[in-house]
Amino acid sequence: MTDLLEIDHASVHFGRSGALARMLGRGTAPVIAVDDVSLGVAAGTATGIVGESGSGKSTLMRSVMGLNQLASGEIRFRGRALARTRDLATRRAIQMVFQDPGTTLNPARTVGSVLEELLAVHRVVPASEVDARVGHLLDLVHLPASIRDARPKRLSGGQKQRVGIARALALEPDLLIADEATSALDVVVQASVLDLLAELRATTGVTLVCITHDLDLVRYVCDDAVVMRHGKVVEQGPVETVFATPSDPYTAELIAAAPTLVGASGEEPA
Ligand SMILES: Nc1ncnc2c1ncn2[C@@H]1O[C@H](COP(=O)(O)OP(=O)(O)OP(=O)(O)O)[C@@H](O)[C@H]1O
Ligand SMILES: [Mg+2]
Numbered sequence: 001m002t003d004l005l006e007i008d009h010a011s012v013h014f015g016r017s018g019a020l021a022r023m024l025g026r027g028t029a030p031v032i033a034v035d036d037v038s039l040g041v042a043a044g045t046a047t048g049i050v051g052e053s054g055s056g057k058s059t060l061m062r063s064v065m066g067l068n069q070l071a072s073g074e075i076r077f078r079g080r081a082l083a084r085t086r087d088l089a090t091r092r093a094i095q096m097v098f099q100d101p102g103t104t105l106n107p108a109r110t111v112g113s114v115l116e117e118l119l120a121v122h123r124v125v126p127a128s129e130v131d132a133r134v135g136h137l138l139d140l141v142h143l144p145a146s147i148r149d150a151r152p153k154r155l156s157g158g159q160k161q162r163v164g165i166a167r168a169l170a171l172e173p174d175l176l177i178a179d180e181a182t183s184a185l186d187v188v189v190q191a192s193v194l195d196l197l198a199e200l201r202a203t204t205g206v207t208l209v210c211i212t213h214d215l216d217l218v219r220y221v222c223d224d225a226v227v228m229r230h231g232k233v234v235e236q237g238p239v240e241t242v243f244a245t246p247s248d249p250y251t252a253e254l255i256a257a258a259p260t261l262v263g264a265s266g267e268e269p270a
Contacts, residue, residue, distance in 0.1 A: 002079045003040035004207050005064065005175060010037050010073035011231075012059050033059040035231035036073070041224075043174070046201055046208035048218030048239070050254065051228035057211045060228070061177045064209075065096050077175075092122060095168035097161070099180035104164060105152040111138075111163050112148035118170045137166045140203070141196060158189035165196065169204065176200075179211045190214075197221050215258045219243060227251045 012034040034056045041047050049057045062068040064075055066086055075082045077090065098104060106114065115134045119125055125133050138147060141162040152160060161181060168176055178197065182190040198221045201208055210217060218225050218239060225242040227235040227250065234248040246252045 002076075004043040004078060005041040005209075006076040006079075007037055007039050007060070007064070008074045008076065010060070010063060010075060011035055011071045012056070012063050012068050013071040032231050033068075034063065037228075037231070037233050038073075039226055039233060039236055041175070041207060041209060043207050044201075044205055045224060046197075046210065046222040047224045047226060048222035049209065049211045049226045049228060050213065050215060050218060051234075052254075055228040056231040057228055058179055061096065061179060061209060061211060064175075064177065065094060066091070088122070092171040093174045094177070095171055095173035095175070096177040096179060097164045097168050097181045099184050105160060107152050110149050110151055111143075111155075114163075115166060115170055118167060122171055124170060124172060133170075137170055140169060140200070141166045156189070157185050158193060161185060161189075161193055162196065165193075165200070169200070169206070174207060175209065176206045177209045177211070180213070181210070182217065183213060190217075194220055215243070215255065227254065 011032065013030040013032055015030050037056075037060060039047075049061070051057055059068055063070055064077075064082075066082065066084070069084065077094065082090065112134055115137055116130050119130045119133055120127065134148065135145060138145060143159060143162050143166070147155070147159065147163070152163075155163065161184075165176075165181075181197070182193045185193060194217055197208060197210065200206060201221075208221070210221060212218060222239050224237065225235070225239045226233055227242070227246075227248065229250050235242055235246060235251045242251060243255060246255060
């Protein structure tokens with residue numbers, strides 16, 4: 001069976017020809033942000049992408065979204081190469097939630113009106129069902145119905161992130177990419193958003209890709225782990241295998257440096 005998402009020898013380069021590059025005195029050598037990466041994500045699974053800052057995690061997933069162009073290689077979705085310009089159905093099918101939910105929510109709009117508009121514009125459900133669907137979406141992310149009339153200013157960080165997730169889910173994506181979706185939140189709220197992501201996998205069947213610095217998140221939510229370093233994938237496989245017997249020295253270092261639950265043995269502390 002082909003994977004839902006197949007990344008095939010993908011590379012992304014950023015030119016160094018702009019004003020900043022000139023200021024830094026670096027003329028031409030491009031930054032190779034993603035360097036010949038291949039990986040597959042099977043439908044219904046959850047994959048965690050970890051790796052140090054600047055290792056290319058966001059760039060890789062932004063290229064899946066169509067926000068960064070590939071210098072070489074190919075990305076296939078449901079077995080078909082993703083074109084530079086995408087049809088509406090494909091754009092709907094791949095959704096992303098970002099680290100700082102506040103910045104992507106329009107401060108002037110109520111939560112309800114944002115969701116209603118999305119459902120209507122994309123004709124996700126007939127007009128007569130929009131209202132009920134908004135209620136269902138809020139339920140799905142465990143927000144009270146009263147949130148509907150609230151504007152972002154009144155929401156906590158965790159609530160905003162839930163709205164962000166509801167907005168992504170409104171389009172009934174096959175693939176949900178969460179880029180540091182919990183790292184702006186405090187620890188308790190992080191845990192509740194993690195619970196939510198784990199639960200949504202089960203209830204909606206959505207395929208998840210979580211970019212994170214948090215190895216516990218990967219261990220708790222994901223089936224597969226991908227470790228990136230300097231634009232390359234240095235390790236990938238089932239979470240248990242990657243954490244218990246890392247084959248790459250960098251992964252071993254990463255696990256050793258993780259402060260909490262994830263130990264090299266894969267056991268939680270008693
Ligand atoms: N728009 C851009 N223009 C130029 N260089 C970029 C751009 N976006 C990313 N880069 C560079 O590409 C490399 C990979 O960055 P990326 O944001 O993908 O890393 P990351 O793994 O997501 O890091 P973090 O964990 O800090 O989010 C870095 O060297 C970064 O400086
Ligand atoms: Mg990033």
